[in-house]
Amino acid sequence: MAENVLIIQEATKKFKNAVPLDKVSVSFEAGKIHGIIGRNGSGKTVLFKCICGFMPLTSGLISVDGKQIGKEIDVPHDIGIIIEAPGFLPNYSGYGNLKLLSQIRRKIDDTQIRDTLKRVGLDPESKKWVSKYSLGMRQRLGIAQAIMEDPSLLILDEPMNGLDNHGVEDVRQLLLKLKEEGKTILIASHSSEDIAMLCDTVCEMDAGILTAIR
Amino acid sequence: MGKLIKIFSCSVQNLRKWSANPRIYVLSLLLIVFLGDSILPIAHFSSAVHVPATPWVFPYLALNQKVLLLLMLGIVLLFCDAPFIDAHQPYVIIRSGKRDWLLGQIVYIMLASALYFLFIALISVMMLLPNLTFSSEWGKILGTLALTDAGTQFNVALPISYQLQLTYTPIAAMAWSLLLNWLVGTFLGLLMFVLNMRLTRELGAVVAAALVFLQYFCFDANGFFLWHLSPVSWASLGNLDTTHTSALPSLTYAVSVLIGLNLMLILLAVLFFRKKNIDVLPPV
Numbered sequence: 001m002a003e004n005v006l007i008i009q010e011a012t013k014k015f016k017n018a019v020p021l022d023k024v025s026v027s028f029e030a031g032k033i034h035g036i037i038g039r040n041g042s043g044k045t046v047l048f049k050c051i052c053g054f055m056p057l058t059s060g061l062i063s064v065d066g067k068q069i070g071k072e073i074d075v076p077h078d079i080g081i082i083i084e085a086p087g088f089l090p091n092y093s094g095y096g097n098l099k100l101l102s103q104i105r106r107k108i109d110d111t112q113i114r115d116t117l118k119r120v121g122l123d124p125e126s127k128k129w130v131s132k133y134s135l136g137m138r139q140r141l142g143i144a145q146a147i148m149e150d151p152s153l154l155i156l157d158e159p160m161n162g163l164d165n166h167g168v169e170d171v172r173q174l175l176l177k178l179k180e181e182g183k184t185i186l187i188a189s190h191s192s193e194d195i196a197m198l199c200d201t202v203c204e205m206d207a208g209i210l211t212a213i214r
Numbered sequence: 215m216g217k218l219i220k221i222f223s224c225s226v227q228n229l230r231k232w233s234a235n236p237r238i239y240v241l242s243l244l245l246i247v248f249l250g251d252s253i254l255p256i257a258h259f260s261s262a263v264h265v266p267a268t269p270w271v272f273p274y275l276a277l278n279q280k281v282l283l284l285l286m287l288g289i290v291l292l293f294c295d296a297p298f299i300d301a302h303q304p305y306v307i308i309r310s311g312k313r314d315w316l317l318g319q320i321v322y323i324m325l326a327s328a329l330y331f332l333f334i335a336l337i338s339v340m341m342l343l344p345n346l347t348f349s350s351e352w353g354k355i356l357g358t359l360a361l362t363d364a365g366t367q368f369n370v371a372l373p374i375s376y377q378l379q380l381t382y383t384p385i386a387a388m389a390w391s392l393l394l395n396w397l398v399g400t401f402l403g404l405l406m407f408v409l410n411m412r413l414t415r416e417l418g419a420v421v422a423a424a425l426v427f428l429q430y431f432c433f434d435a436n437g438f439f440l441w442h443l444s445p446v447s448w449a450s451l452g453n454l455d456t457t458h459t460s461a462l463p464s465l466t467y468a469v470s471v472l473i474g475l476n477l478m479l480i481l482l483a484v485l486f487f488r489k490k491n492i493d494v495l496p497p498v
Contacts, residue, residue: 089231
């Protein structure tokens with residue numbers, strides 16, 4: 001049995017007038033695609049933000065690769081994310097944006113950035129500003145920034161947003177390929193087709209409560 | 215070394231956003247137009263008497279309370295979007311870590327404040343072109359404007375202070391003015407950062423603008439006690455006691471209190487950020 005790369009225990013997040021996460025406990029095995037479904041406002045994005053360390057839990061714990069978020073580490077070290085709409089510097093090209101982000105960790109070189117852009121179907125030589133990109137192109141670039149540093153864990157909140165049928169198919173194939181490479185992928189989607197086709201396990205969130213359904 | 219690179223990269227990401235931010239262009243335009251009102255009369259006077267001016271006008275800018283008000287409200291406009299969490303930042307934070315990102319934002323405030331006042335210093339030199347000469351002295355133009363009322367015919371509104379010329383060499387006045395303005399700009403930026411992060415985003419700009427207007431009232435109230443409580447007024451060498459004969463704050467007092475305030479705000483930023491949710495805010 002594969003080890004659990006992400007463990008969530010009794011995770012609770014309270015705001016003044018809402019409890020978007022209510023004693024959520026779940027573990028996610030390494031090397032699989034895990035789906036989370038649920039209506040808007042059910043708590044999926046809050047859960048993802050808590051996993052990324054962007055929101056401190058009110059109680060409970062989340063550990064990634066055995067390290068507790070907020071205690072041992074402030075954000076997971078080997079992770080790629082898309083949370084809400086991916087944001088970019090509008091007056092830079094897709095390559096320029098990835099280059100700037102890559103300068104923070106300095107783990108990859110220019111060739112790897114270009115290869116990642118090709119992998120998501122974008123032209124690495126294009127000088128077109130991101131402000132001129134279509135929604136689908138932005139989404140592809142968002143996926144590129146998430147995978148470019150070869151993270152072992154991917155947190156993808158609605159990765160198919162804005163993609164046409166061809167784009168959706170490309171991204172599905174890419175995610176399956178990444179799974180073959182041993183990545184663990186946590187994906188939130190409104191599309192039951194995406195979930196059915198891609199995910200090894202599926203959980204449903206409703207009013208901050210998580211239930212395993214497959 | 216890797217940590218420093220991460221912190222610096224986070225700062226640079228913010229600076230690179232300036233070229234796509236209309237607020238920066240509006241601010242630059244406002245500074246050029248309003249500083250032109252103060253500096254161009256000196257250029258006209260220099261041209262009329264056929265004597266080139268020296269480039270040491272910057273220290274006199276803050277001596278005029280309205281110009282000081284403009285310069286510091288510019289800082290409020292520059293940093294009003296603190297704590298700078300736009301849709302791009304989560305992708306920066308996940309790579310840098312929260313602590314290095316926070317330090318990056320503090321470095322950004324310090325860098326942006328320095329660039330802002332260097333830009334103003336540069337404008338003040340450029341506006342004197344082509345009648346400009348480089349000298350380590352104050353020069354005949356600034357000397358004449360300080361000692362006579364010749365400037366009134368050319369509507370020179372800047373108070374060219376003879377006291378300042380007696381007390382400081384031009385290089386020292388430039389250096390002290392830049393340092394004081396930078397410290398005040400950094401203070402206002404950090405104050406907005408901390409208040410916006412801890413409370414609401416509007417509050418920082420309101421409190422910072424109130425402090426900027428406090429220096430304006432210091433001139434009217436003429437209360438020496440008030441001068442000690444108004445950090446923004448310390449950006450002007452004219453509001454500091456250099457002769458140890460008045461109750462105005464001294465240069466040492468201004469510099470040390472500003473450094474102390476900035477360190478305290480950095481500490482508060484670190485403390486508050488530990489429990490802060492990273493919520494993407496709409497652009498200002």
